[in-house]
Amino acid sequence: MDVKEYISSGILELYVAGTLSEQENLEISKNAEQYPEIKAEILAIEASILALSKAAAPARSANKGFNDIRNRIAALKGTKVIPMSETKTNWFTYVGWAASVLLAVGMLWMYNQNSQLKSEINVASQTNEILEQQIFEANTSLEKSKELLGTIRDKNIEVIALGGQTVSPTSYAKAYWNKEEQKVFIDAQGLPEPPDGMVYQVWSLKLDPLTPTSMGLLEDFKNDDNKVFAFANPNESEAFGITLEPAGGSESPTLEQLYTLGAV
Numbered sequence: 001m002d003v004k005e006y007i008s009s010g011i012l013e014l015y016v017a018g019t020l021s022e023q024e025n026l027e028i029s030k031n032a033e034q035y036p037e038i039k040a041e042i043l044a045i046e047a048s049i050l051a052l053s054k055a056a057a058p059a060r061s062a063n064k065g066f067n068d069i070r071n072r073i074a075a076l077k078g079t080k081v082i083p084m085s086e087t088k089t090n091w092f093t094y095v096g097w098a099a100s101v102l103l104a105v106g107m108l109w110m111y112n113q114n115s116q117l118k119s120e121i122n123v124a125s126q127t128n129e130i131l132e133q134q135i136f137e138a139n140t141s142l143e144k145s146k147e148l149l150g151t152i153r154d155k156n157i158e159v160i161a162l163g164g165q166t167v168s169p170t171s172y173a174k175a176y177w178n179k180e181e182q183k184v185f186i187d188a189q190g191l192p193e194p195p196d197g198m199v200y201q202v203w204s205l206k207l208d209p210l211t212p213t214s215m216g217l218l219e220d221f222k223n224d225d226n227k228v229f230a231f232a233n234p235n236e237s238e239a240f241g242i243t244l245e246p247a248g249g250s251e252s253p254t255l256e257q258l259y260t261l262g263a264v
Contacts, residue, residue, distance in 0.1 A: 003037050012038070016045045156180050160240055162262035167244075168192065173260045175240045177233065184215065184233040184240070191259060193222050194244060200259070201249045202231060205239040207263075212241070212253050239263040 014020050015028045032039040157178050164171040172190035177183075186202055194200055200218035205211070215231040218224075243250075244257040 001031070001035070003035050006031070007038065007041050012041055013045055016042060016049060154178055158264065160262045160264055162240060162242065162260035164190075165258045165261055167257055168259045171259045173242060173262075175262065177237070177240075177264070182232060182234045184231045184237075186218070186229045186231065186240075186242070187227065188218055188221070188229065188242070189227040191218075191221075191227070191242065197247050198244050199247050199249065200242050201245045201253070202229075203241045203243065203253050204233055204235040204237040205241055206236070207238045214249065214251075217245075217249050218242075237264055 011020070011024075011028065015025060020028070028038075028042075032042055157176055160175040160177060162173040162175060168191075170190075171192065174187040176185040176187070184202075188200065191200060200221060202215040202218065203212045204215050205213075213235050215233055215235075216229075218229050221227070239262060241253065241261045242259050243253045243255070244259060245254060
């Protein structure tokens with residue numbers, strides 16, 4: 001509550017004069033208990049009215065009746081009457097509140113627009129990153145395909161068919177071996193997807209005596225679309241085999257899990 005504005009409104013004078021309703025009197029009484037300034041102002045108004053009443057009271061004299069009334073009127077002519085100002089609507093306050101509300105609404109709208117713009121920028125950025133990744137993967141796949149075609153068409157290439165074994169008779173694969181470049185490409189399209197926690201491992205084999213040498217793993221088999229894997233092979237291979245091993249591979253092949261085998 002603005003105490004100064006409340007005091008200057010003139011309602012306290014009406015309260016002291018007893019012209020307000022019972023509800024208004026109760027409200028002013030509560031405010032007076034809560035705000036010492038209001039209570040002090042009420043007391044000051046009462047004191048002023050009391051002083052004014054004493055000043056206007058007739059002195060003891062023998063003049064009675066009409067003369068007494070005339071003397072009272074004459075004595076009151078010099079008394080200055082202070083009119084109570086009407087309570088006016090403070091339009092500046094209302095305009096200020098309205099401007100504040102409009103400003104708050106405008107700022108909220110701008111905040112929402114800014115958040116939406118940031119969200120759209122993030123989506124566009126993520127979309128660009130996805131497109132860049134797809135382009136990169138497409139270029140990588142194209143280069144890999146060109147390299148594979150070049151390897152397969154090389155006159156020095158040797159193709160070894162790897163047939164399915166007891167554990168998976170329907171499995172098959174192919175090994176493209178370039179001895180001069182000591183590279184082997186394994187086409188594993190004919191292998192089933194390995195179970196979770198398992199991985200295919202490629203072996204270079206010497207047959208007499210049987211000596212396996214690991215060439216590597218068919219990593220990320222499920223996500224590789226063309227199922228073609230490149231390995232270095234400096235070995236004097238006499239055969240190639242593919243086994244199913246626990247994730248991470250094994251030091252020696254698990255023959256019970258031999259999926260494909262092919263002699264050079």
